[in-house]
Amino acid sequence: xxxENKKVTDLRDIRLHGRGGQGTVSAxxxxxxxxxxxxxxxxxxxxxxxxxxxxxxxxxxxxxxxxIRAHNQLYRPDxxxxxxxxxxxxxxLLEGLTPxxxxxxxxxxxxxxxxxxxxxxxxxASQIGERHIGRPLPNTVLLGALxxxxxxxxxxxxxxxxxxxxxxxxxxxxKANIEAVREGYELSKPNPP
Amino acid sequence: MKQLxxxxxxxxxxxxxxxxxxxxxxxxxxxxxIIERLAQHVANGELEAEFINAESEFGAASIVLxxxxxxxxxxxxxxxxxxxxxTEVLYNIAGLRLPVVMxxxxxxxxxxxxxxxxxxDSMSVRDAGWVQLYVETNQEAVDTLxxxxxxxxxxxxxxxxxxxxxxxTHTFEPVDLPTQAMVDGFLPPFQFSRTLDPVRPMTLGGASxxxxxxxxxxxxxxxMEDAMPVIEAxxxxxxxxxxxxxxxxLQPCHLDGAETVLLGMGSLMGVVRDVVDKxxxxxxxxxxxxxxxxxxxxAQALARYLASAKRIIVLEKAISIGAGGIVAAELRxxxxxxxxxxxxxxxxxxxxxxxxxxDVIEALFQKSSENEAGATFRFAPDHKSLTRQNEEAMNNG
Amino acid sequence: MDNRDPxxxxxxxSGHRACSGCGEAMAARxxxxxxxxxxxxxxxxxxxxxxxxxNQQSAWQAPWIHSVFANAAAVASxxxxxxxxKGKETPVVVQAGDxxxxxxxxxCLSGMIERGHDVLFVCYDNEAYMNTGxxxxxxxxxxxxxxxxxxxxFSQGKQELKKDVISIIAAHNMPYAATAxxxxxxxxxxxxxxxxxxxxxxxxxILSPCPLGWAHDSALSVSVSRLAVETGLFPLVELExxxxxxxxxxxxxxxxxxxxxxxGRFKHLFANKAGGVELRHLQALADAxxxxxDLLNVDTQWDTETAMQSERHGRGGYTVxxxxxxxx
Numbered sequence: 001x002x003x004e005n006k007k008v009t010d011l012r013d014i015r016l017h018g019r020g021g022q023g024t025v026s027a028x029x030x031x032x033x034x035x036x037x038x039x040x041x042x043x044x045x046x047x048x049x050x051x052x053x054x055x056x057x058x059x060x061x062x063x064x065x066x067x068i069r070a071h072n073q074l075y076r077p078d079x080x081x082x083x084x085x086x087x088x089x090x091x092x093l094l095e096g097l098t099p100x101x102x103x104x105x106x107x108x109x110x111x112x113x114x115x116x117x118x119x120x121x122x123x124x125a126s127q128i129g130e131r132h133i134g135r136p137l138p139n140t141v142l143l144g145a146l147x148x149x150x151x152x153x154x155x156x157x158x159x160x161x162x163x164x165x166x167x168x169x170x171x172x173x174x175k176a177n178i179e180a181v182r183e184g185y186e187l188s189k190p191n192p193p
Numbered sequence: 194m195k196q197l198x199x200x201x202x203x204x205x206x207x208x209x210x211x212x213x214x215x216x217x218x219x220x221x222x223x224x225x226x227i228i229e230r231l232a233q234h235v236a237n238g239e240l241e242a243e244f245i246n247a248e249s250e251f252g253a254a255s256i257v258l259x260x261x262x263x264x265x266x267x268x269x270x271x272x273x274x275x276x277x278x279x280t281e282v283l284y285n286i287a288g289l290r291l292p293v294v295m296x297x298x299x300x301x302x303x304x305x306x307x308x309x310x311x312x313x314d315s316m317s318v319r320d321a322g323w324v325q326l327y328v329e330t331n332q333e334a335v336d337t338l339x340x341x342x343x344x345x346x347x348x349x350x351x352x353x354x355x356x357x358x359x360x361x362t363h364t365f366e367p368v369d370l371p372t373q374a375m376v377d378g379f380l381p382p383f384q385f386s387r388t389l390d391p392v393r394p395m396t397l398g399g400a401s402x403x404x405x406x407x408x409x410x411x412x413x414x415x416x417m418e419d420a421m422p423v424i425e426a427x428x429x430x431x432x433x434x435x436x437x438x439x440x441x442x443l444q445p446c447h448l449d450g451a452e453t454v455l456l457g458m459g460s461l462m463g464v465v466r467d468v469v470d471k472x473x474x475x476x477x478x479x480x481x482x483x484x485x486x487x488x489x490x491x492a493q494a495l496a497r498y499l500a501s502a503k504r505i506i507v508l509e510k511a512i513s514i515g516a517g518g519i520v521a522a523e524l525r526x527x528x529x530x531x532x533x534x535x536x537x538x539x540x541x542x543x544x545x546x547x548x549x550x551x552d553v554i555e556a557l558f559q560k561s562s563e564n565e566a567g568a569t570f571r572f573a574p575d576h577k578s579l580t581r582q583n584e585e586a587m588n589n590g
Numbered sequence: 591m592d593n594r595d596p597x598x599x600x601x602x603x604s605g606h607r608a609c610s611g612c613g614e615a616m617a618a619r620x621x622x623x624x625x626x627x628x629x630x631x632x633x634x635x636x637x638x639x640x641x642x643x644x645n646q647q648s649a650w651q652a653p654w655i656h657s658v659f660a661n662a663a664a665v666a667s668x669x670x671x672x673x674x675x676k677g678k679e680t681p682v683v684v685q686a687g688d689x690x691x692x693x694x695x696x697x698c699l700s701g702m703i704e705r706g707h708d709v710l711f712v713c714y715d716n717e718a719y720m721n722t723g724x725x726x727x728x729x730x731x732x733x734x735x736x737x738x739x740x741x742x743x744f745s746q747g748k749q750e751l752k753k754d755v756i757s758i759i760a761a762h763n764m765p766y767a768a769t770a771x772x773x774x775x776x777x778x779x780x781x782x783x784x785x786x787x788x789x790x791x792x793x794x795x796i797l798s799p800c801p802l803g804w805a806h807d808s809a810l811s812v813s814v815s816r817l818a819v820e821t822g823l824f825p826l827v828e829l830e831x832x833x834x835x836x837x838x839x840x841x842x843x844x845x846x847x848x849x850x851x852x853x854g855r856f857k858h859l860f861a862n863k864a865g866g867v868e869l870r871h872l873q874a875l876a877d878a879x880x881x882x883x884d885l886l887n888v889d890t891q892w893d894t895e896t897a898m899q900s901e902r903h904g905r906g907g908y909t910v911x912x913x914x915x916x917x918x
Contacts, residue, residue: 028365029197029199029365032197032365033197033365036195036197036367041367042197042365042366042367043364043365043366044197044364044365044366045359045360045363045364045365046363048223048308048309048310048359048360048363048546068366068463069330069463069464069466069467070463070464070467070551071329071330071357071360071361071364071460071461071463071464072360072461072463072464072548072549072550072551073548073550075550075580214672214675214676215668215671215672215675217667217668217671241675242675243671243672243674243675245667245668245671245705246705247664247667247701248664248697248698248700248701248704249697249698249701251660251661251664251697251698252661252664252667252697252698252701253664254661255657255658255661255664255665255667255668255698256664256665256667256668256671257668258657258661258665258668259632259655259657259664259665259666259667259668259669259670259671259672260668260669260671260672261668261672262655262665262668262669263630263668263669263672263673264672264676265671265672265675265676267668267672281658281660282657282658282661285657285658289657389630389653389654389655389669390630390653390680391627391628391629391630391652391653391680393653394627394650394651394652394653394654395653395654396643396648396650396654396655397654397655397656398643398655398656398657399639399643399644399645399646399648399656400639400640400643400644400645401645401646402645404645405645405646
């Protein structure tokens with residue numbers, strides 16, 4: 001028997017950057033779960049290796065209409081989510097980002113001195129996260145922003161993914177993260193034409 | 194129902210559904226998430242089993258050896274250095290003909306120490322007498338784990354399910370977890386005819402000498418050969434009951450009319466499939482063949498599948514240092530035995546986590562870069578330099 | 591159907607291939623008959639495994655398994671775990687030599703005890719690797735000749751002291767650890783029976799003379815092991831949860847020479863002056879053990895600390911410590 005003959009089409013690749021402890025890998029899992037909730041095929045994986053609190057962390061998500069068969073790393077993201085703007089100074093965060101690609105940045109505004117063709121969505125996600133969650137956790141806020149800016153996943157699916165994936169952490173955590181993802185979404189909705 | 198699960202957690206669920214009564218392990222990256230989840234299942238009462246925190250992988254393998262000999266279905270998992278630390282016991286389990294099932298979360302072997310995926314660990318114990326099944330996806334890991342217990346207990350052989358560390362164990366992807374009733378319908382309760390029991394005292398593991406030792410080995414070899422149709426039959430039966438099959442011993446991809454065929458094992462075959470599809474769309478007669486069952490080695494089936502290929506490439510993630518490709522060498526022998534004279538290009542890549550990207554796979558298909566004169570193998574090109582070259586070519590052209 | 595005759599039944603039956611006078615065979619016969627056939631026995635690689643399971647001719651009339659050298663305690667852990675989950679109360683007994691206990695098997699043994707498995711671990715201690723032809727082990731006493739600690743111009747046999755394994759085991763805070771020997775069957779019987787009444791990990795170290803390796807007359811196995819006790823070199827003790835709870839006291843202390851003389855493994859000590867120093871060192875070690883366990887009141891010029899020292903000088907050379915020389 002042969003495998004299904006599916007083509008690689010409509011693949012969306014997302015790369016997430018953060019520091020150990022910011023929930024970067026969790027955010028990747030939530031995004032993939034949400035895409036899956038929406039009926040897409042999806043895949044999430046961390047930059048392989050050991051995680052150390054405070055150290056730069058990367059995680060990746062693939063979203064597709066068709067079965068995802070690749071199990072290799074991801075080099076040409078369509079969007080980059082940056083949980084710590086400070087990393088822009090030390091890490092090649094925009095490397096491989098496709099032309100016209102999206103950057104979702106945890107910062108009040110786009111840093112000065114970057115001249116590019118990318119689309120920037122900036123919001124103070126740590127402050128928003130702290131308001132809802134009680135800790136400066138930007139990850140679900142940024143996912144809301146990504147969803148609003150791209151419409152690759154729905155807000156409903158993100159909320160569902162949060163409910164399922166974070167259920168073991170208790171109702172309060174789920175509720176706070178759903179509020180966080182909603183605010184991130186609302187703040188980042190594109191202006192009506 | 195499909196769920197998006199981390200590979201480690203998915204196979205841990207599969208282990209739970211097989212109802213092992215003893216789980217023993219020692220932590221090692223990238224295997225650890227599997228046993229952590231099983232420990233939690235035992236702690237929550239979701240799996241009625243003894244969870245034994247071994248003092249080493251050598252101990253863990255020995256504990257499951259004892260548990261199976263005493264009549265309990267058991268499970269362990271390890272990788273890399275841990276598997277090599279188990280080596281003596283792995284041979285012993287096989288020699289005692291104990292139906293132990295384990296997962297090897299494939300990882301490189303040091304030095305230099307490296308936690309990333311290649312196949313050096315399980316390939317190093319290929320002669321130990323274990324069935325070795327290499328899986329491509331987390332779904333296949335789940336399904337193969339369930340099949341593994343059935344194979345082990347039917348054939349009296351230990352089975353090692355080899356899943357790529359990180360590439361599978363740490364990746365979230367959709368997995369259809371079967372229900373307990375479905376697994377119960379496929380996997381009968383544990384039975385072992387030589388259980389240690391005072392009612393029927395038996396001596397297991399006595400000494401042997403020159404006049405019968407070879408017969409023990411011949412019996413193991415015969416059991417391995419007999420296991421091949423069993424592995425195929427159980428995969429087919431699994432397909433009937435679960436609606437999924439994984440190729441039994443070998444899984445072809447576009448072999449129809451394929452002139453160039455790439456043979457490989459494990460998760461790297463996903464990218465290979467994507468590349469084969471792309472090249473086929475461009476009208477190239479390429480195909481791929483996935484070696485799922487490395488032990489027993491399906492020499493005759495390989496020769497059948499590859500009889501009409503004009504070019505054969507073996508890509509493998511392990512090296513027999515001082516010799517070269519392991520699968521390639523065995524394939525050459527199999528083809529020679531079958532009277533097939535097609536040369537086998539042996540390529541070694543993906544060592545220590547080096548990424549095998551579509552560019553790399555495409556380069557292997559495209560270039561008729563045969564091994565240098567006298568060389569039995571070559572290393573796969575590095576993906577970064579390859580990408581750079583491609584970009585430069587595009588800019589110039 | 592169980593058709594075993596309880597009056598003519600040995601778990602370790604006759605016809606095995608042990609050497610004449612084998613202390614380990616005697617000890618194993620005693621232990622396994624005391625435990626009985628309704629138990630599962632796990633054997634480490636070693637003499638006992640070789641002479642009882644030779645070439646499809648098993649001497650075991652109880653379920654018995656041998657895996658490899660180092661892992662007997664781990665195999666027993668697995669057997670015990672399987673029985674526990676199945677709700678069976680079949681006793682589990684490990685038998686190992688001193689190599690499988692003191693050295694290569696120590697890690698698995700420590701793990702088994704730390705995890706609290708309900709297993710009796712019996713070490714038949716013959717103080718060297720006898721199965722492979724008498725090489726030195728961690729259990730080999732000071733100054734013993736073995737094939738890998740030979741006496742020579744710069745050597746008086748094994749330089750180091752015998753590993754104090756009973757203290758290492760007892761330090762796991764385990765329910766019961768004891769020493770015994772074949773010369774005192776009532777004592778050994780009491781200890782096996784006591785061990786079998788206790789749940790959890792239990793440990794017996796049984797001194798088992800090896801006529802081949804110790805180079806004594808095969809007829810002397812029992813008397814040699816008695817002398818080991820009477821000289822104070824091998825105290826019979828019991829420890830429960832790490833505390834000393836029993837010792838076999840000595841009516842009198844015999845000089846170590848009475849123990850050493852019949853054994854060829856100490857012969858070199860009687861050949862020259864340097865050997866004479868070691869004889870006094872061995873006497874001091876016996877004295878130290880007697881003081882430590884208060885086996886009787888003895889007064890010697892060797893305090894425990896001095897006796898427990900041994901150090902190396904020069905290129906592979908060998909002398910007793912300066913502290914020991916001063917005593918002279």
